[in-house]
Amino acid sequence: MIKITFPDGSVREFPQGTTAMEIAVSISSRLAQDVVAASIDGNTWDLTRPINQDASIKLYKWDDEEGKHAFWHSSAHLMAEALQELYPGIKFGIGPAIENGFYYDVDPGEGVVIKDSDLPAIEAKMLELTEKKEPIVRREISKENAMKMFGERGETYKTELISELEDGTITTYTQGAFTDLCRGPHLPNTSYIKAIKLMSIAGAYWRGDEKRRQLTRIYGITFPKKKLLYEYLVLLEEAKKRDHRKIGKELELFTFSQQVGQGLPLWLPKGTQLRLKLEEFLKRIQKKYGYLQVMTPHIGNKMLYITSGHYAKYGKDSFQPIQTPEEGEEFLLKPMNCPHHCEIYKAFPRSYKDLPLRLAEFGTVYRYEQSGELHGLTRVRGFTQDDAHIFCTQEQVKGEFMRVMEIIQIIFRALNFKDYEAQISLRDPNNKEKYIGSEENWNKAENAIIEVCKETGINARIELGEAAFYGPKLDFMVKDALGRRWQLGTIQVDYNLPERFELEYVGSDNQRHRPVMIHRAPFGSMERFVAVLIEHTAGKFPIWLTPDQAVVLPISEKFNDYARQIADELSMQDISVLVDDRNEKIGRKIRDNELKRIPYMLIVGEKEAENNEVSVRKQGEGDVGSMKITTFASLIKEEIEKQMNQWQ
RNA sequence: GCCGCAAUGGCUCAGUGGGUAGAGCAAUUCAUUCGUAAUGAAUAGGUCGCCGGUUCGAGUCCGGCUUGCGGCUCCA
Numbered sequence: 001m002i003k004i005t006f007p008d009g010s011v012r013e014f015p016q017g018t019t020a021m022e023i024a025v026s027i028s029s030r031l032a033q034d035v036v037a038a039s040i041d042g043n044t045w046d047l048t049r050p051i052n053q054d055a056s057i058k059l060y061k062w063d064d065e066e067g068k069h070a071f072w073h074s075s076a077h078l079m080a081e082a083l084q085e086l087y088p089g090i091k092f093g094i095g096p097a098i099e100n101g102f103y104y105d106v107d108p109g110e111g112v113v114i115k116d117s118d119l120p121a122i123e124a125k126m127l128e129l130t131e132k133k134e135p136i137v138r139r140e141i142s143k144e145n146a147m148k149m150f151g152e153r154g155e156t157y158k159t160e161l162i163s164e165l166e167d168g169t170i171t172t173y174t175q176g177a178f179t180d181l182c183r184g185p186h187l188p189n190t191s192y193i194k195a196i197k198l199m200s201i202a203g204a205y206w207r208g209d210e211k212r213r214q215l216t217r218i219y220g221i222t223f224p225k226k227k228l229l230y231e232y233l234v235l236l237e238e239a240k241k242r243d244h245r246k247i248g249k250e251l252e253l254f255t256f257s258q259q260v261g262q263g264l265p266l267w268l269p270k271g272t273q274l275r276l277k278l279e280e281f282l283k284r285i286q287k288k289y290g291y292l293q294v295m296t297p298h299i300g301n302k303m304l305y306i307t308s309g310h311y312a313k314y315g316k317d318s319f320q321p322i323q324t325p326e327e328g329e330e331f332l333l334k335p336m337n338c339p340h341h342c343e344i345y346k347a348f349p350r351s352y353k354d355l356p357l358r359l360a361e362f363g364t365v366y367r368y369e370q371s372g373e374l375h376g377l378t379r380v381r382g383f384t385q386d387d388a389h390i391f392c393t394q395e396q397v398k399g400e401f402m403r404v405m406e407i408i409q410i411i412f413r414a415l416n417f418k419d420y421e422a423q424i425s426l427r428d429p430n431n432k433e434k435y436i437g438s439e440e441n442w443n444k445a446e447n448a449i450i451e452v453c454k455e456t457g458i459n460a461r462i463e464l465g466e467a468a469f470y471g472p473k474l475d476f477m478v479k480d481a482l483g484r485r486w487q488l489g490t491i492q493v494d495y496n497l498p499e500r501f502e503l504e505y506v507g508s509d510n511q512r513h514r515p516v517m518i519h520r521a522p523f524g525s526m527e528r529f530v531a532v533l534i535e536h537t538a539g540k541f542p543i544w545l546t547p548d549q550a551v552v553l554p555i556s557e558k559f560n561d562y563a564r565q566i567a568d569e570l571s572m573q574d575i576s577v578l579v580d581d582r583n584e585k586i587g588r589k590i591r592d593n594e595l596k597r598i599p600y601m602l603i604v605g606e607k608e609a610e611n612n613e614v615s616v617r618k619q620g621e622g623d624v625g626s627m628k629i630t631t632f633a634s635l636i637k638e639e640i641e642k643q644m645n646q647w648q
Numbered sequence: 649g650c651c652g653c654a655a656u657g658g659c660u661c662a663g664u665g666g667g668u669a670g671a672g673c674a675a676u677u678c679a680u681u682c683g684u685a686a687u688g689a690a691u692a693g694g695u696c697g698c699c700g701g702u703u704c705g706a707g708u709c710c711g712g713c714u715u716g717c718g719g720c721u722c723c724a
Contacts, residue, residue, distance in 0.1 A: 115653085202651065205721060219719080317722090
């Protein structure tokens with residue numbers, strides 16, 4: 001007998017070789033139905049894998065992350081099994097579970113193309129296979145046998161993976177006629193999978209390497225109940241409604257033109273109002289934090305970027321130099337503001353008393369992003385960074401870093417961004433030669449970031465190999481409506497550019513010293529920030545409303561005063577109020593064509609007056625809920641006042 | 649850049665074995681004064697993304713380009 005410890009600490013005895021499934025059955029038949037995987041001593045296990053010694057157990061259901069993972073991983077295998085039947089000779093790459101579903105990278109063979117229109121047939125085959133209730137069987141296999149087995153089948157991608165594995169740790173999973181190299185765990189059999197939707201097809205480079213063969217990646221998702229699939233698809237539809245590209249068009253915030261060019265946004269009047277509002281907000285905070293606003297031109301001599309080192313790294317992949325009538329004279333559209341700011345620093349001899357020098361600019365930059373990379377406002381070829389460069393002494397780095405962090409937190413709080421992730425990007429330890437700058441300086445910079453995160457209690461994930469070529473950084477990421485991650489705020493320590501531009505200051509010791517540079521952009525870019533702001537607030541509160549987008553409408557004359565009060569509250573945003581003093585018949589105006597064009601109506605009546613809120617209706621969608629009379633404007637006001645009190 | 653998909657009036661879309669385009673909303677005009685979101689009638693609006701080919705004839709078939717969408721790679 002072996003002793004099995006449960007999460008609540010209770011211990012029960014089972015015969016040696018018992019399985020998690022048998023344990024679940026012994027508890028309740030209901031649990032046995034719901035359970036999809038288990039954790040044995042902290043490792044996820046198959047339900048059907050024998051347990052041979054004392055262990056602690058945790059049973060995973062579909063609702064658990066680990067349960068879903070096993071479920072979707074088995075689904076990937078199921079899809080592979082179907083593909084193997086439908087496309088003889090198909091070769092398999094990798095097929096993992098992901099955040100929402102799973103994918104499998106496959107090579108259907110020379111001349112064979114799997115298209116969107118083929119997906120229903122694959123789904124049908126998968127469903128057919130689930131009806132067979134094929135058991136999924138785990139086997140341990142030696143490296144030699146694995147190489148032989150997959151080698152014979154011509155599975156060149158699998159043999160490449162096997163060759164990198166350690167002998168004795170290799171397992172395969174088999175269901176029906178399909179066997180895959182896999183660590184597991186998996187469902188006991190394929191009949192658990194009740195609803196299947198293959199989402200899309202995409203190309204994906206083998207092992208993520210652009211230079212290697214591109215495989216066909218098929219994305220799918222499955223559920224243990226048909227209803228769950230339906231709910232998921234509805235959720236996706238809802239998310240699409242919040243897409244900033246859709247809303248941006250509907251609310252006339254921005255547009256693109258084929259004539260102007262790919263990835264070059266045109267800000268419409270309303271979008272510009274919104275953007276300017278954000279810029280003003282940040283400028284006010286920055287003023288309080290001792291930043292000095294500067295302006296620099298949109299182009300710079302090519303020599304500037306040769307000096308900065310950017311030309312060597314990005315020159316050929318960027319917008320190409322602009323020629324002048326002068327022989328050999330070339331200018332680049334500025335891809336970043338830093339070199340210009342370095343030259344401002346150099347314009348005068350600097351003393352330690354000048355530091356920290358904080359130069360800020362809403363600087364528009366141009367980068368020739370790959371065409372397939374462009375995406376609404378989140379990835380464009382011309383965008384405005386809310387940029388600033390802080391020149392300071394080594395001793396000031398940490399303090400300055402901290403103050404930047406404060407600004408980012410003020411912004412995120414004011415705009416109600418709660419679920420952001422922080423990421424510390426450090427060097428790839430195996431590839432240190434691709435970074436510019438000395439080992440010693442890099443270590444200093446990396447440590448400063450890690451320390452500041454610790455001290456401010458920011459829970460940051462450390463990513464190796466994600467650093468910029470000139471220095472490590474701390475990024476703040478936010479998800480869009482469809483769960484894609486975008487980087488917003490960024491703080492980067494740079495020991496490199498001061499070297500390249502030979503920046504100096506005279507210290508109190510009357511010696512020349514090299515300053516440290518901190519790049520930072522709390523919004524990241526105005527374009528991307530507006531995009532994410534739209535997706536985060538749309539459907540909840542239209543706190544980003546701009547003039548002509550909302551009216552405040554009292555339901556009767558009785559509430560005119562309240563409506564006016566709200567209009568005052570919102571006046572920082574120039575939201576117009578519809579209060580008609582002379583004419584009691586307010587309803588008359590509701591049907592005016594002009595009013596119909598206004599996307600939001602803020603309705604106030606008895607209920608609203610009592611709760612200090614407004615009901616929000618969206619043109620075409622009806623009620624989207626009610627909001628407290630705390631708006632974008634008032635939140636910002638609050639934040640700034642709070643800060644000012646601190647400084648007094 | 650790579651893989652797959654798409655492009656029809658301002659917007660959302662129909663147009664299914666090729667025979668020279670339809671709807672709803674928006675717009676304009678007239679009527680309507682109706683208290684928590686779509687009053688009625690009429691009018692106007694498209695060389696079907698661009699270029700070329702097949703055909704007696706192409707929105708519809710083929711090729712190229714442009715732009716967009718979902719991914720991959722990339723993101724100073």
